[in-house]
Amino acid sequence: MHKIGELTIKKNKVVRVKQTKFYQAHKSLNAKIVEFAGYEMPIQYSSIIAEHKAVRSSVGVFDVSHMGQVFVKGANALSFIQKITVNDASKLFPGRVQYSAMCYEDGGMVDDLLVYCISSEEYLLVINASNISKDFDWMQKNNSDGIELINRSDDYSLMAIQGPYSQKVVEKYFDTTINLEYYHFTTSRKSGVDFIVSRTGYTGELGYELYFVSDESFALDLWKTIFEIGAEYGITPIGLGARDTLRLEMGFCLYGSEIDATTNPLEAGLGWITRLNKTGFIGKEALLTIKEKGLIRKLTPLTMEERMIPRHGYELTSVGIKAGSVTSGCLSPVLDKPIALAYIDMALLQAGEPLNFIIRGKEYPAKIVKLPFINA
Amino acid sequence: MAIPENLKYTKEHEWMLIEGETATIGITNYAQGELGDVVFVDIDANLKELVAGEKFGVIEAVKTVSELYAPCSGKVLEINTELNGMPDRVNRDPYGAGWMIKVEITNPAELDNLLDSTGYGALIGD
Numbered sequence: 001m002h003k004i005g006e007l008t009i010k011k012n013k014v015v016r017v018k019q020t021k022f023y024q025a026h027k028s029l030n031a032k033i034v035e036f037a038g039y040e041m042p043i044q045y046s047s048i049i050a051e052h053k054a055v056r057s058s059v060g061v062f063d064v065s066h067m068g069q070v071f072v073k074g075a076n077a078l079s080f081i082q083k084i085t086v087n088d089a090s091k092l093f094p095g096r097v098q099y100s101a102m103c104y105e106d107g108g109m110v111d112d113l114l115v116y117c118i119s120s121e122e123y124l125l126v127i128n129a130s131n132i133s134k135d136f137d138w139m140q141k142n143n144s145d146g147i148e149l150i151n152r153s154d155d156y157s158l159m160a161i162q163g164p165y166s167q168k169v170v171e172k173y174f175d176t177t178i179n180l181e182y183y184h185f186t187t188s189r190k191s192g193v194d195f196i197v198s199r200t201g202y203t204g205e206l207g208y209e210l211y212f213v214s215d216e217s218f219a220l221d222l223w224k225t226i227f228e229i230g231a232e233y234g235i236t237p238i239g240l241g242a243r244d245t246l247r248l249e250m251g252f253c254l255y256g257s258e259i260d261a262t263t264n265p266l267e268a269g270l271g272w273i274t275r276l277n278k279t280g281f282i283g284k285e286a287l288l289t290i291k292e293k294g295l296i297r298k299l300t301p302l303t304m305e306e307r308m309i310p311r312h313g314y315e316l317t318s319v320g321i322k323a324g325s326v327t328s329g330c331l332s333p334v335l336d337k338p339i340a341l342a343y344i345d346m347a348l349l350q351a352g353e354p355l356n357f358i359i360r361g362k363e364y365p366a367k368i369v370k371l372p373f374i375n376a
Numbered sequence: 377m378a379i380p381e382n383l384k385y386t387k388e389h390e391w392m393l394i395e396g397e398t399a400t401i402g403i404t405n406y407a408q409g410e411l412g413d414v415v416f417v418d419i420d421a422n423l424k425e426l427v428a429g430e431k432f433g434v435i436e437a438v439k440t441v442s443e444l445y446a447p448c449s450g451k452v453l454e455i456n457t458e459l460n461g462m463p464d465r466v467n468r469d470p471y472g473a474g475w476m477i478k479v480e481i482t483n484p485a486e487l488d489n490l491l492d493s494t495g496y497g498a499l500i501g502d
Contacts, residue, residue: 043439047413047467048412049415049438241412241438245438307416307436308416308436309415309441311441331415331416331438360434
């Protein structure tokens with residue numbers, strides 16, 4: 001664990017570990033802190049299972065300020081976004097959010113992201129913390145449209161409030177009713193601070209994400225106020241550990257686990273965001289070829305009867321040969337059963353022969369299931 | 377939680393309660409805290425013998441998996457099967473209901489390598 005001002009060496013570069021504006025709140029809650037993507041982040045406060053269940057049954061609060069925010073401005077903002085992302089951003093209108101991805105020319109993935117349409121000439125791209133500098137470089141490299149690209153990742157705080165009672169908490173905080181459909185956003189203002197209030201999240205529950213720029217004292221005051229408002233619903237702080245199990249129960253991809261530069265969106269089950277009929281986006285030609293030739297592997301949701309956890313990197317076999325490997329696995333706190341995502345060889349998958357997880361040298365039958373793993 | 381003075385400890389964060397020739401073995405409060413929610417304690421039900429320093433089981437926690445190493449050699453007397461249905465006992469009561477295995481000590485000389493509560497406290501920086 002790193003303390004304030006400590007330095008870590010990363011790829012021969014000296015990187016100062018950052019803290020979010022909510023850091024002192026985590027410390028005073030005695031959270032277990034880990035370094036994640038250059039930030040000191042809470043991995044758990046009490047128990048991953050208890051935090052997970054709190055989000056499913058009442059409401060939980062996440063500090064996800066490590067996420068990156070890049071504003072795209074200019075008359076050609078839309079055509080730039082259409083070029084660098086795989087989804088069709090022309091469907092967006094002010095107040096609408098879209099899940100999308102950026103691909104390399106070969107169809108491998110730069111990142112998955114959210115695209116916010118602020119106006120026809122201004123968009124906000126929300127990217128993964130571990131990819132901020134890589135993504136921003138990629139955007140700049142592909143900016144031939146005279147677009148203004150502003151990386152405000154260090155300025156923005158992001159609090160996610162997720163769970164059945166999240167709407168009540170957010171409405172009370174802003175003292176207004178909030179009628180947002182899924183993947184829509186609005187703006188609000190509180191004590192002189194502007195917010196983007198977005199009905200998005202990474203849990204599958206009713207939930208909101210609040211983006212804002214403020215000093216530390218405002219952020220800590222917001223944290224305190226949200227917990228006072230939510231006390232009657234049993235509001236709970238949620239660490240990155242439960243964030244991972246919550247997203248996995250829904251089958252949501254995590255960059256670095258399910259998706260990266262060596263995976264394409266089609267095999268990752270993200271065909272639904274990949275608009276191959278859209279003109280000229282980066283990676284389109286490669287993805288069309290991949291589709292035409294047929295996938296060689298497919299991200300597959302699995303479970304097993306034994307109480308074990310198939311973890312990232314564990315192998316699977318079928319008819320005695322390697323069939324694939326696990327990208328993410330956990331014991332689902334809701335099902336109380338193991339769940340996993342794994343890339344499975346398409347030919348073996350189509351052959352329909354039984355699959356086995358290899359756990360500590362032994363084979364255990366794997367069962368293919370449907371996503372989401374749970375009905376949230 | 378204080379480190380019980382009546383137990384012996386290993387550098388692998390296991391504790392032993394030694395009563396005559398019998399040793400009861402579990403993992404420390406520090407270890408359960410580092411592991412987080414324990415979801416499964418996997419010890420072969422047919423296990424007959426422990427060999428000092430060798431692997432005898434696995435603890436699955438939500439975020440991580442950890443191996444159990446035998447702190448001493450011994451004949452297996454009992455495995456805590458209650459943990460099958462209630463693995464969280466390891467988190468809630470690591471020095472009590474969260475015990476894992478009971479053995480008859482076959483080589484008492486091995487016990488000399490164990491830490492006392494002060495030594496273990498120093499190890500974990502307590």
